[in-house]
Amino acid sequence: MAFSGTRRSGARIREGLALTSIERKDGGWLINGETRARMLVGAGGHFCPVGRWLGNKGSPAPVLAQEVEFQMEPSQAAAPRVEGEIPELFFCHDMLGYGWVFRKGNFFNVGLGRTDSHEISRHVKDFVAYLSKTRGVETPISGIAGHAYGLFGHTKRKILDDGALLIGDAAGLAYPESGEGIRPAIESGLIAAHTILAAEGNYSEKNLSLYTELLNARLHRERSRLEALTQHLPHIIKEFAGRQLLRNRSFCQNVVVNQWFLRVAEQRLAFGPQPVRRELASA
Numbered sequence: 001m002a003f004s005g006t007r008r009s010g011a012r013i014r015e016g017l018a019l020t021s022i023e024r025k026d027g028g029w030l031i032n033g034e035t036r037a038r039m040l041v042g043a044g045g046h047f048c049p050v051g052r053w054l055g056n057k058g059s060p061a062p063v064l065a066q067e068v069e070f071q072m073e074p075s076q077a078a079a080p081r082v083e084g085e086i087p088e089l090f091f092c093h094d095m096l097g098y099g100w101v102f103r104k105g106n107f108f109n110v111g112l113g114r115t116d117s118h119e120i121s122r123h124v125k126d127f128v129a130y131l132s133k134t135r136g137v138e139t140p141i142s143g144i145a146g147h148a149y150g151l152f153g154h155t156k157r158k159i160l161d162d163g164a165l166l167i168g169d170a171a172g173l174a175y176p177e178s179g180e181g182i183r184p185a186i187e188s189g190l191i192a193a194h195t196i197l198a199a200e201g202n203y204s205e206k207n208l209s210l211y212t213e214l215l216n217a218r219l220h221r222e223r224s225r226l227e228a229l230t231q232h233l234p235h236i237i238k239e240f241a242g243r244q245l246l247r248n249r250s251f252c253q254n255v256v257v258n259q260w261f262l263r264v265a266e267q268r269l270a271f272g273p274q275p276v277r278r279e280l281a282s283a
Contacts, residue, residue, distance in 0.1 A: 040163060040164040041164075041167060046149050053164075054161055063148065065111055065146065066113075067112075068143045069109045069110075071107050072106050080135055087101075088135075097113050097114030097123070100112070108137060113179050124141075149172065150173075152174060152184065159171040160205055160208055161205050162203065167185060168184065173215075180261065184219060195214070198210060
């Protein structure tokens with residue numbers, strides 16, 4: 001589905017078409033044997049066909065998640081003990097993922113994601129049972145859908161080539177601390193648009209390298225000394241430490257919520273009159 005901004009741009013939109021073929025043709029691209037373009041932007045998620053064309057058949061240890069959004073019956077809506085103003089997060093006992101439940105009026109969004117691929121369905125089933133017991137939320141298991149995505153700095157995907165680049169989950173840009181990928185997806189789209197305009201019709205990989213430069217400057221975060229030290233610790237030690245830290249209200253508020261999820265200290269992405277390279281590097 002095309003966003004309203006795309007429609008306002010005057011671009012020709014073709015919805016509901018499956019991408020069946022991508023070919024190099026006369027210095028550009030031929031899509032499905034009929035549509036020609038000089039530049040491709042892959043925005044089709046972890047299994048984006050443009051990403052596959054660039055050689056990304058998968059991703060090492062992607063995050064696997066399952067979620068469902070559903071409307072409660074009137075009788076059920078009065079029962080659940082979930083506040084609409086407070087999203088709830090539930091970390092897995094082994095610290096390899098977390099579940100969530102968001103209430104939006106009479107709708108609920110329930111899901112769970114993990115950084116390993118072992119028995120995700122079992123973890124989801126256990127989480128759904130826990131929500132039923134403690135929050136009164138009866139989640140329809142049959143409606144749960146799965147998806148995968150990569151974490152920035154943890155997946156080595158090719159995201160750039162002559163006349164092509166990837167954005168959002170297609171490029172594996174979710175924040176490694178939280179797995180949240182909406183903001184990185186939007187910002188990577190803005191950076192891609194800026195890069196394409198700056199290329200002035202020369203869409204060689206070298207001329208599009210501004211994209212990776214700006215993207216890395218925006219998303220890169222220097223690891224603290226503590227993070228560097230804990231990186232090589234056995235998981236059982238990190239698991240124990242994580243559970244202890246999550247019992248600390250100050251840590252949950254200032255680190256988990258403000259830094260990892262809300263990123264309250266992060267400046268808004270803006271392309272001002274100053275060179276973007278310098279602006280993003282200092283953001």
